[in-house]
Amino acid sequence: MVTGGTVGFMGLRSEPETAGVIRIGVLDNDPFALDAMCAMIAAMSRDFRIVWSTGSPAVAIEHCHNAHTRPDVLVLDMALGGITGADVCRRIRRRTSEVGVICVTSYSTDAYRDEAIKAGVQGLLAKEQLKTDIADAVRRAAVGKPTAAQASLGFHDAASAHALLSGTVPARMSDDMKDSLSAREKDILRLYAQRLTTDEIAARLGITKGSVFTYVHRAAEKFGVASRREVLEACARYDLL
Amino acid sequence: MRQIRSAVNRLIGRVGSGDDHPVIAVVCVLLAAALIAEYMARATADASSTVSVQHLVLVLVMLVGLIGGMFRPRWFLWAALVAGEMLMLAMPMITPLAVIITCTGFLAYLDTWSGAIATGMLLISTTFGVEPGSGRLLVATLQNLAFYCFPLLTGLLLHMMRQRDHDSYLLRRRQEREDTARSLHDTISNDLAYLILRIDHAETNGMPNSEHEYRRQLRELRDAADRAMIHTHAVIDSLEEHSEQQSQSSQPSEPRSTTTLPLEPAVDHAAVQQAELQSLIDDEEAKLESLGFTGDNLLGELRHPLSPGMMRLLTGLLTELYTNIAKHADPSEWYAVSISFDAEEIRISVSDTIAEHDGKLGLGSGLARYRTIIEKAGGSFTIHTEQRHWQLDATIPNKL
Numbered sequence: 001m002v003t004g005g006t007v008g009f010m011g012l013r014s015e016p017e018t019a020g021v022i023r024i025g026v027l028d029n030d031p032f033a034l035d036a037m038c039a040m041i042a043a044m045s046r047d048f049r050i051v052w053s054t055g056s057p058a059v060a061i062e063h064c065h066n067a068h069t070r071p072d073v074l075v076l077d078m079a080l081g082g083i084t085g086a087d088v089c090r091r092i093r094r095r096t097s098e099v100g101v102i103c104v105t106s107y108s109t110d111a112y113r114d115e116a117i118k119a120g121v122q123g124l125l126a127k128e129q130l131k132t133d134i135a136d137a138v139r140r141a142a143v144g145k146p147t148a149a150q151a152s153l154g155f156h157d158a159a160s161a162h163a164l165l166s167g168t169v170p171a172r173m174s175d176d177m178k179d180s181l182s183a184r185e186k187d188i189l190r191l192y193a194q195r196l197t198t199d200e201i202a203a204r205l206g207i208t209k210g211s212v213f214t215y216v217h218r219a220a221e222k223f224g225v226a227s228r229r230e231v232l233e234a235c236a237r238y239d240l241l
Numbered sequence: 242m243r244q245i246r247s248a249v250n251r252l253i254g255r256v257g258s259g260d261d262h263p264v265i266a267v268v269c270v271l272l273a274a275a276l277i278a279e280y281m282a283r284a285t286a287d288a289s290s291t292v293s294v295q296h297l298v299l300v301l302v303m304l305v306g307l308i309g310g311m312f313r314p315r316w317f318l319w320a321a322l323v324a325g326e327m328l329m330l331a332m333p334m335i336t337p338l339a340v341i342i343t344c345t346g347f348l349a350y351l352d353t354w355s356g357a358i359a360t361g362m363l364l365i366s367t368t369f370g371v372e373p374g375s376g377r378l379l380v381a382t383l384q385n386l387a388f389y390c391f392p393l394l395t396g397l398l399l400h401m402m403r404q405r406d407h408d409s410y411l412l413r414r415r416q417e418r419e420d421t422a423r424s425l426h427d428t429i430s431n432d433l434a435y436l437i438l439r440i441d442h443a444e445t446n447g448m449p450n451s452e453h454e455y456r457r458q459l460r461e462l463r464d465a466a467d468r469a470m471i472h473t474h475a476v477i478d479s480l481e482e483h484s485e486q487q488s489q490s491s492q493p494s495e496p497r498s499t500t501t502l503p504l505e506p507a508v509d510h511a512a513v514q515q516a517e518l519q520s521l522i523d524d525e526e527a528k529l530e531s532l533g534f535t536g537d538n539l540l541g542e543l544r545h546p547l548s549p550g551m552m553r554l555l556t557g558l559l560t561e562l563y564t565n566i567a568k569h570a571d572p573s574e575w576y577a578v579s580i581s582f583d584a585e586e587i588r589i590s591v592s593d594t595i596a597e598h599d600g601k602l603g604l605g606s607g608l609a610r611y612r613t614i615i616e617k618a619g620g621s622f623t624i625h626t627e628q629r630h631w632q633l634d635a636t637i638p639n640k641l
Contacts, residue, residue, distance in 0.1 A: 029581070029588070056590035058577035059632055061537045065575035066594065069630075081581035081588060082541025091537040195457075197464065198520060213516035216523075227538065228523035229530075 022142045025069075026053040027060040027076035027088070037104070037130075041075065044135045057088045064092045064099050071099060072142040075134075078105040078112050078124070086112065086119035090165065093120030097162035100141030104130060113153060120161030123150040181240060185219045188212060190241045193232055245270075265347050266311040272340050273307040276300065279336045299328040303340060310344075315351055318344045322359055326366040342392045349396025350403075360393040425476055426607055427557050431564045432469035435528060438567055439465060442532050461531065510546040518543070518580070521556055525563040529576070532567055536576035536593070543582050551639065554614065555580075555587065561607045562591050562633070570631070571596040582639075586620070591633040595626070611635075 024041060028034040038053050051071050054060055057080055063069040074092070078085040089101045103116050106127045116124045122141045125133045133147075140147050144158035156164070181189070191201045202209045216228050223234045235241050246263055280300055306321025325341040328334070345363055349356020367385040439462055449455040522538045529536065547555065559580070566576050574594035581588045612622040620637040 056579060056588075056592065056632070056634055057539055057581070058537075058579040058590040059592040061539075061577040061579075062575050062592035062594075065577075066630075080541075081583045082543070083539050083579060083581045087539055091539070195461065195464075197468070198524070210513055210516070213513070213520050217512075217516045217519065227519060227526065227540075229526055 020047050021049050022047050022073060022138060023049055023051045023071040024138065025051060025060060025063060025071035025074045027055070027057065027074065027080070027085075028053075029055045029057075029077070029080045031055060033077065037075065040130065041134060041138070044138075048135075048138065057083050061088060061091055065095060070096075073100045073102060073138050075102045075104065075138070078103050078116070079107070084112075084115065086115040086121065089116070089121050090119040093158070093161050094165045097144060097158040100138075100144050100158055102134075102137050102141050104134075117154045117156065120158065120165055121155060122146045122158060123155055181219055181222065181235075182215075185215050186241060188215050189219060189232060189235055192216075192228065193235070193241060262314060262351075265314050268343060268347075269307040269310045269314075272336065272343065273304055276303060276307070276336045276340065279334055283332075283334065296328065296332060299324045299331075303328065303337070306344075307340070310347075314347060315355070318348055319355075319359075322348070322362070326362065330366065342389070345389070346392035346396040349393045350399045351396075353397060353400065356393050356396050360389055363389045421476065421480060423557065423610065424479070426610075427560055428472035429469050429476065430607075431560060432465060432472060434564060435567065436462065436465045436469065438532055511543050514546055514552060515540070515543040517552075518555070518559075521559060522578075522580075525559070529563065529567060533572040534566070534570070534576060536566075536578070538577070539579040539581075541579070541581035547587075547639070551587075551637070554611075554637070558589065558611050558615075558635070561611060562589070565608060566591070566593055569595055571629070584639075586639050587637045589633070589635045589637070591631075593631050595629045595631050597629075 026034060026038050026041065028037060034053055034055060038050050041048055042050050052063055052069060054063075060074065060076065064071070064074060074089075076085045076088060080088065085103045085105075089103065092099055092101065101121045103112070103121050103124045104127050105112055105124065109124050109126050113124055122144070123133075123137045123146050125137060137147050137150070141158075145151075146155040146157060187205065188201060191204070196204070198209055198212055202212050205212075216231065220227070220231050223231055246267055302324035303321050306317045306319070306324060309317030310321060322341055322344040325337040325344065328337045329341065341363060345356065345359040348359045364382075364385060367381070367389070443449075443458055443462075449458060519540055522540055526536075526538050559578075562578065566578075570576055570593040576593035577591070579588075579590045615622045615635060615637055618638060618640075620635065622635045623633070625632045625634070
């Protein structure tokens with residue numbers, strides 16, 4: 001029995017693997033939608049095995065990283081209560097190319113497409129068309145590739161998306177990035193890189209903690225990342241400070 | 242009036258009575274004075290009927306009762322009451338009537354049963370005056386009933402109000418203590434735990450590669466200890482602030498200050514809170530990294546600002562969760578934390594792998610406290626452990 005927030009373990013890697021079985025994990029914060037999606041996907045083909053389903057993004061990410069519970073394909077909803085499916089996918093894709101990711105949405109696919117592509121998703125499907133599209137998409141995603149239709153819209157395969165996100169692309173991007181950080185933002189990030197705390201930085205520069213947050217937040221938006229650590233990583237990678 | 246009251250208070254203070262009822266004391270003094278005055282006036286006007294030994298004795302007893310009522314109202318006011326009633330029967334005067342009414346009221350204020358008995362006595366004594374058998378008995382009784390219940394009810398009402406004030410004061414005191422304990426735990430206790438973990442980590446890693454690395458590690462340890470020191474001072478400050486503002490209801494100020502931001506009306510409050518939460522998560526993430534953890538932290542988009550109470554709860558809970566990860570999770574495995582904001586609730590979810598030799602299963606006292614708070618507020622807090630996987634799902638209704 002799976003409900004939002006809890007995980008049902010229905011098949012761990014320790015079981016003998018039947019050839020051709022595709023292990024699938026499902027993430028949706030709406031418990032009814034989660035049940036419905038699991039049922040539908042499992043019914044699509046005998047090769048499809050749902051190994052876990054959850055309503056929690058944290059659980060899904062952790063399971064994708066853990067070798068025991070890692071699925072071949074992750075199917076997730078784009079809207080997860082304030083956290084986007086793209087964000088979840090990006091965090092997974094940054095670290096590994098071994099999990100194919102398919103996103104579904106009940107809203108317009110156009111609105112989310114760019115974000116999904118950048119996050120390294122292999123396909124974005126509309127919920128109304130799930131029955132027709134999902135089987136093919138899952139099979140292709142299990143080998144890390146988008147379907148032909150999705151590829152034509154711009155979706156990458158898992159391996160190249162992973163390469164893009166983990167920063168092995170050479171510093172051609174740094175020229176664009178270098179000028180986009182303001183002097184103040186660079187100062188603050190440099191101080192963070194020297195491991196000062198937020199209080200110390202605010203005191204040293206004579207500004208409020210709120211202003212320090214705002215600068216970091218703006219820098220994060222420029223890089224398209226969320227956390228301070230990612231900003232510092234990006235700065236280190238492109239040698240911006 | 243105030244001078245009289247302060248003079249009386251000083252007198253009472255010196256005599257040292259158990260209860261502090263300045264109002265009762267003042268009224269007793271006034272009534273005693275009025276009694277003497279009226280009796281004197283009556284005596285000079287109509288000597289024969291007034292001045293008799295019996296009346297004099299009763300007046301004296303009343304005076305004794307009133308004076309004594311300034312110090313030990315519970316006992317002496319009875320004397321004044323009884324003597325007053327007897328005097329009223331013999332010789333109706335204004336002051337004794339006032340005396341017995343106010344005495345009944347005060348007795349009701351001090352103690353419910355005393356008030357009831359006093360009112361009963363008052364009602365019975367009024368029936369003495371009327372001749373039995375006359376139709377007026379019923380009317381007179383009813384009139385008196387209505388009239389004399391007035392002091393009883395007033396006294397009872399004031400008694401209840403005082404009780405409630407006292408109760409709410411006790412509750413507030415306890416609340417403040419709990420808040421202080423919580424802020425102590427969340428900040429200093431957590432800081433020291435982190436420090437210990439860092440030292441353990443450094444010990445397992447052995448000698449650092451270079452002197453630079455060595456200095457860096459020392460500096461980080463020093464920073465962590467410094468933070469604990471700052472938090473200690475902040476908590477001490479907030480405690481001292483409490484003892485000065487005991488009579489007012491003040492919000493305990495949190496050492497991990499979430500209110501240092503100036504409230505500019507132009508700034509989007511929700512965005513500011515989001516940035517604060519993100520910064521907190523970043524700090525915690527960096528701390529976990531220095532302990533060898535790798536993981537993901539997702540913060541959802543906050544559309545509507547949270548109340549200060551909710552922000553405090555959220556930041557406290559997050560700090561506790563990260564400390565929990567640092568203490569019990571396996572650094573070689575992944576961890577993930579996600580926080581999302583729905584229209585009506587906040588959902589927090591943590592997923593990690595328990596360290597191999599970790600003895601502590603279940604909740605530590607820190608998380609247990611948050612479970613109580615959240616469940617009391619109508620939210621949910623479930624922990625799910627399976628083999629070595631640890632998972633927490635908490636929902637907090639967004640109405641705090």
